[in-house]
Amino acid sequence: MPQYTEDDINQALEAIARGTSVKKAAFEWGIPRSTLKNRMKGHQARDIAFSDLQRLSASQESHLAEWVRIQAALGLPPLINNSRTLLNASYRSMETPSLSERTGRSLLLRETHLQWFKHLAVPEIMAIKASNRYNMDETGILEGRGSNGLVLGSSETRSIRKKQPGSRAWTSLIECISATGKALPPLVIYKGKNVQQQWFPLDLTPYESWKFTATENGWTSDSTAVKWLTEVFIPSTQPADPSEVRLLILDGHGSHETTAFMYTCFRNKIHLLFLPAHTSHVLQPLDQSVFGPLKAAYKKELGLLAEWDAGTVVGKRNFVICYGKARKAALTSKNIISGWKWTGLWPVSMARPLMSPLLLVNTSTPAKPAGQVCKGLSDGKASEKWAADTSAVPWSTPKKRDELQVQFSLFRKLDNDEHTQRLLFRKVQKGFDEKAYQLAVAQRKIEALQAEVDASRARKRKKVRMSPNCHGLWTGVRPSARPSATTHWTHQIQWRIC
Incomplete structure (x- = not known):
């Protein structure tokens, strides 16, 4: 070259x-x-x-x-x-x-x-307007699952059963929000072969912009993701200026990385920003401030439906009605903008996710430094003393409860006795006892099964040959001297000892 x-x-x-x-x-x-x-x-x-x-x-x-x-x-x-x-x-x-x-x-x-x-700084992304920044994600809801909470009842009973209306069919939904507080129409994914007419209420006016589909497992698929992109996202987010670029923030689901999905984005000037794995609870606006209130509002509507009509079955028809009311209550501009703000995606702020309570360590009770076992000693000296003390103890793998207790007592002498340490020892002792009991029960079962196997094992019949030098003889059976109604019969056996 x-x-x-x-x-x-x-x-x-x-x-x-x-x-x-x-x-x-x-x-x-x-x-x-x-x-x-x-x-x-x-x-x-x-x-x-x-x-x-x-x-x-x-x-x-x-x-x-x-x-x-x-x-x-x-x-x-x-x-x-x-x-x-x-x-x-x-x-x-x-x-x-x-x-x-x-x-x-x-x-x-x-x-x-x-x-x-070489060009890691991407000015094209920084130049995208807030109105062209979107976040999409998929969530799921059980159709007939109500909310948890305290109930009132008689004090004469220990527990009260509460009826839950409807089925337990799983329904998935794809929601998308913009950085300016706008919510796109949802895509409802039912579990089934095809979408059926009886699943919907008679008045479809409030749901004209919604999209509905069905999959075998009720979750999104590769074709479903492309369908949402072409029928929901692209028509609903078309900028006034065709030259403007859109940014779509989403997770790394396999359906988002297919050639069809990425090629459609490529042709429509849509840049994809994939969230790192296991960070959606911190970096995704939908998870931060939308899905929680949305599911809570849905459960509330479901509870109201059950209270007014206990015989109502919450199927797919009533699910659409309850979810539509929940969207109006939860997908507000305030909640959406709050999610973008607290994730630091708009306005862009790296400090926002880093300051999330889910990432910060609780400093109210500072942890004890490793190796600090003696007051007044430096970390290095304390570590050396700890190593010397532990090496002097004759440690061994405990096999009985008493041996484990001896190990614990030796450990307490080496370190300060604290509540967390005692709690750890109790948990270890409990686990040790449970395992010992399980082992004993298993051993008894093994012995019983072994005895059954030995008893059921077929044995070959073999005639016992008597020694010609030893013979056992019956000499007869005679009644006692005075026969009566309770005559006792005695057997006289005489053996010749050889």
Whole structure:
């Protein structure tokens, strides 16, 4: 592979134009003389000369490379195979043959600014308006599950049963909110083969903008995610200026990383920002201030429905009604903007999620430093004393309760007796006793099963051969001297001892 760039060739040609010989210029810039002579004759660079043979034009390559660079800076760089699949999706729309693996790799090699992602600062993302920033997520609700709480009843009973109306069918919902406090229509995902008419109330006016679908397990699928993107998100968030870019913040679910989903975003100028794993409770606005009030409001509406009509079955029809009322109560502009603010996604503030109570350590009761077992000693000396004391104790694996108690007493002498330490010892002792009991019960079961196996084992019959020197004989049976109603019969057995 050549070790010179196009800039080196241009500088060498400029030097030749100023009077430098071709041989000297080729030596200084490390370029073959044949290459410089061909350029002087008017030959073009290789990528320009063979551009007509490329499957993608220069503008298409530049556009795709820019999108990949932005996605890489956001933390989800597309793999080479995924990029080739994305290119093939583009070519299917132009009715041309698919790209080969070699063609896709060559494209990435031509775009040198993609290597190692030098441009990590993405001004395109920072320039996106608040009205074009969105967060989407999926949640689930049991149709007939009400709220928890205290109830009133007679003091004569220890517990009271409360009826829960309806079924326990699972229904998923995809919600999306903007940084300006706007909520998009939801996508309701039922569990079933197809959406049925009897699932909906008679008056569908409040739900005209909603979308409904059905899957086998009631959760989103790859096709469902694309359906939401094309039928809900893109039409509802179309900016007034078609050149404006939209940002969609979402989790790393597998349905969001498919080629169809990413290609649709690519064609509609939608940049994807994937949240890190296990951080949605801190970084996702929907989880922060929307889903909690939404589910609480739904359970409240479900409880009111059960109180007014205990015989009402909360099926899919009443689920839509209760969820519609819950959305009006929970998906308010105030709650949505609060979620964006406390996650630090808008206005952008890195300190917001870092100061979350879910991430901060409770400093009200500072932990005792490791190795600090003696007051008045430094950390190093305390650690050395701790190591010396523990090595002097004859530790061994306890096998009985008494041995465990001895170990605990030795440990208490080495360290200050604290409440947490005593609690730990009690839990260990309890677990030790439970395991010992389980082991004893299991041992007895094993012995009983072994006895049953021995008893049921078939044994071969074998005649016992008597020794000719020893014979046991019955000499007869006779009644007592005076027979009566209670005559006792005696057996006289005489054995010949040999």
